[in-house]
Amino acid sequence: MSYPSGIPSGASPEPPEAGSPAYPPGSPYPQPNVLGDHPVPGQQRNRNVLLATLIVVVMAVAGLAVFWRILSGADAGGLGWVILLAFIPVPIIVLLYLLLDRYEPEPAKYIMFAFAWGAFIATLMALWINTEAGRLLGESAAGGSRAAVFVAPPVEEFAKGAVILLLALIRRKEFDGIIDGLVYAGMVGIGFAFTENILYYSRIYTQLAEEGGSDKGLQGALVLFVLRGLMSPFAHPLFTSFTAIGIGIAVRHRNTAVRYLAPIVGYLAAVFAHALWNGVASWAGAAGFLGTYLVLMVPIFIGLVIFALVMRARESQMIASRLYDYVRFGWLTAPEVPLIASLRGRKALRQNAKRYGAGPASAAKAFQHTATELAYLRDKIVRQVIGPEALPVEKKLLDELRARRPSVPFPPMPVFRPPQPAMGLPPGQSGYSPGPAGYQGPPGGYGPYPPSQFPPSQ
Structure with missing residues (x-):
């Protein structure tokens, strides 16, 4: 399950008020933290270097x-x-x-x-x-x-x-x-x-x-x-x-x-x-080889190409479906989904960002990458391929997504129809969703979608 906006479950409580005792009377005196099995700084990097060297050798x-x-x-x-x-x-x-x-x-x-x-x-x-x-x-x-x-x-x-x-x-x-x-x-x-x-x-x-x-x-x-x-x-x-x-x-x-x-x-x-x-x-000889090549191998190859393109189209629909989950949770807005889940939308966002320089272009690319990773992770959670160990990763990606958004110059409303996810928005939702706490909407000036641009509610 994804974290909604606000303080996620398990976060640290508010600090005590000024003048109140840090520890209740009679409670055991806190012990100093003991260094666990955490790696020494640079240790993981050294392991990666050694592994890469071994692979190259x-x-x-x-x-x-x-x-x-x-x-x-x-x-x-x-x-x-x-x-x-x-x-x-x-x-x-x-x-x-x-x-x-x-x-x-x-x-x-x-x-x-x-x-x-x-x-x-x-x-x-x-x-x-x-x-x-x-x-x-x-x-x-x-x-x-x-x-x-x-x-x-x-x-x-x-x-x-x-x-x-x-x-x-x-x-x-x-x-x-x-x-x-x-x-x-x-x-x-x-x-x-x-x-x-x-x-x-x-x-x-x-x-x-x-x-x-x-x-x-x-x-x-x-x-x-x-x-x-x-x-x-x-x-x-x-x-x-x-x-x-x-x-x-x-x-x-x-x-x-x-x-x-x-x-x-x-x-x-x-x-x-x-x-x-x-x-x-x-x-089979030359004639048999050529006949088998044309009758069997070429159709198999064409069939595999069509299969790959269909899989990529389904990939787009899956990304849209999982990202609309986060629209319902308040972490994304509906107009942002096609800018991540469709190739035309991704291109439109990146081309618009390039007009503002290398920094915004890099931010737009990173925003799309983070949101895509989030959609794939959400899909694995929904399918129960991975368990609760994925929740910290999901929260990290959500925080990264919210942190990257202010640096992304979004384009005007796309004129194309966004991908149709398997599960649309809740009935009655239109325009921007509220977004996370404190979020004032995306910069760059695209307006809310008209009702015809929304995926059908289910």
Whole structure:
């Protein structure tokens, strides 16, 4: 339950009046405070530095191991071309995934961690296990059809999905559901595909260069680039997205069966899609591969894109619904909700704030970020995914929201319809709500909404 305006429950009482005894006669003499297990100032920062250093070292070692494997059988003359071809689709795909996460963008350090995990840790695991499996199956060191179909999919999807599950556990209070899972799936899949493409392009370049020179090697690498870098750059992110959807469903449900079964079902779907793709590429020939690509893989990809956009629209509705709860509690006003819960409203607030300088622009961005975090937290409280331990965090966010509001230059009333939440305002409420105690309304001069702009009451 959220705290209404005024002194929240559990706050310290008023101090005693002047001249009254500080402690009632006969009461035990107060003992001095004893220092508990609180960390020494700077201790947490030092731990974070050590952890970050350890992560960088592990990633560097894994990266060196992967690229040593690539260089050990590669033609050094074509390595620059190979890396360039593998890198070309990376910025475009990364940007598309980041555009999906517009309401509460994931921290850059976790985005980079997921990408590095896919590029180095997951790739190294897959290289070692797939190679050993190929040897046991009597296939070449470069792999074979049986290893590609029956070994690589479960190994690679486990290696990629593990980081999404790890981040969901580490960031369980901030990992909000399917959209967050899809973003991390995109990053780990892009990283994995980047390194794998370097390996494949280098292999074919070296093989053909030995037969017909560097020009022939480059031509072979370009053909493979068209197949992997242009026709199917989303393959690895697409497969891992099934695991991410399962994890995203799990973090939003309280039911124990759903929390355990959803990630497993998602992982199995990822393995099946990956195995189908590899099987067609290995056994169906060029015509069968192209037909499967057009008839099956492209529709699946388009369906996933539509699903992601629908999830983002539902995310907007959820944010609006939970923020209208705080309108009823008096912590927000109704006109502020669409400036947080809709992409057009967020853009309108930020553009208006930029007119007043960098400080107000930063304040508007922070106001939206705090309110969005508050909406996600409220949703978890309502769903009973988290318990009473979330109330201090909720109160902290509410205090931050109230403290930030006076610095935000709000725009005039938006002309667009605000998102329609699942639960609207109470019957009869219109215009501004009273707001917290002492709040005089937002600066910047937007007026109350007309009745037609309000969500329907229920």
